[in-house]
Amino acid sequence: MEADPVDNSSGPPMAAPPEDRSGFSQSADFPVWSGRDLVGIVVVLFVALFMADSFALVIASSVPGISRGAQGLATDPRVAVPAQGGAYLATVAFIGRVIKRRRSRLLEAVHWRFPNRWPMFLFGGMILALLIQALSAKLPIPKQMPIDQYFQSTSGAWMMAGFGTLVAPFCEELFFRGLLFPIVLRRIGMLAAVVVTGGLFAFIHASQLAHAWAAMTMLFVVGTVLTMVR
Numbered sequence: 689m690e691a692d693p694v695d696n697s698s699g700p701p702m703a704a705p706p707e708d709r710s711g712f713s714q715s716a717d718f719p720v721w722s723g724r725d726l727v728g729i730v731v732v733l734f735v736a737l738f739m740a741d742s743f744a745l746v747i748a749s750s751v752p753g754i755s756r757g758a759q760g761l762a763t764d765p766r767v768a769v770p771a772q773g774g775a776y777l778a779t780v781a782f783i784g785r786v787i788k789r790r791r792s793r794l795l796e797a798v799h800w801r802f803p804n805r806w807p808m809f810l811f812g813g814m815i816l817a818l819l820i821q822a823l824s825a826k827l828p829i830p831k832q833m834p835i836d837q838y839f840q841s842t843s844g845a846w847m848m849a850g851f852g853t854l855v856a857p858f859c860e861e862l863f864f865r866g867l868l869f870p871i872v873l874r875r876i877g878m879l880a881a882v883v884v885t886g887g888l889f890a891f892i893h894a895s896q897l898a899h900a901w902a903a904m905t906m907l908f909v910v911g912t913v914l915t916m917v918r
Contacts, residue, residue, distance in 0.1 A: 720797050721871070728786070732779055733779045736779055764844070765841075766844065773851060780859060824903075827905070835897070865915055
C-alpha cells in the first residue's frame, strides 16, 4: 500500500511565534486602549463616585439609627462601602465597554494570566507583608489616621475588610497595573513606568494616610513591588 505523496508546494511549515510570557511585548496591538481612553475612565470614576456618594447620603439620612449629619454619614462604612463599591463596579463595566469597542475581552486585553508558580508569589506576598510591618514599626507613622474613622464599629470593620479584600484591590490593580502601566511603559520605558505607577498608587491613598510621608513611603514600596511583579 503506497503512502500518499507529500505536498511541498507551500514550502516548509512556518514556525509558531514564541509565547509572550511577559504580556508586555512592544507589539502594535498592545495595549489596545489609548491614553485618551484612560482619561475617560478616570472621569467616569469620579462622576460615578460623586453620584453614588450623593445618592447614598440622601438615602442614609432618612434611615433611623445611622443619621449623624453629613460628616458622620460620609465616614460610616454602611454608607461609604456600598456607594464606593457601586461606583467601582460601574467603572469596571465602563472599562469593559471600552475594551469591547476595541474588539477584545477585558482580561485578555490586559494580559492577565494566573501564574504557574503561584505558591512562589503567595510566599513572596507574605514576606512583603512582614517586611512592611517591620519597617512600619521603625518609622514615625501617626497613630491616628483619617482611615481609622471607618473602623469605629465591629460591623464597619468587617465591611471595610470585605471591601478592602474583594473589591478595592481588584479595581486598583485593574487600573494601575492593568491599564495605566502599559500606557506609561510605552511612553517612557520600564524603569520610569514602574516608579510612576508606584508613586501614583501611593498618591491616591494620601488623604487616607494623613499625607504622612512614612506611611506613603511604605505604600510606594508596595506599589513598586506589585508593578515589578506585573
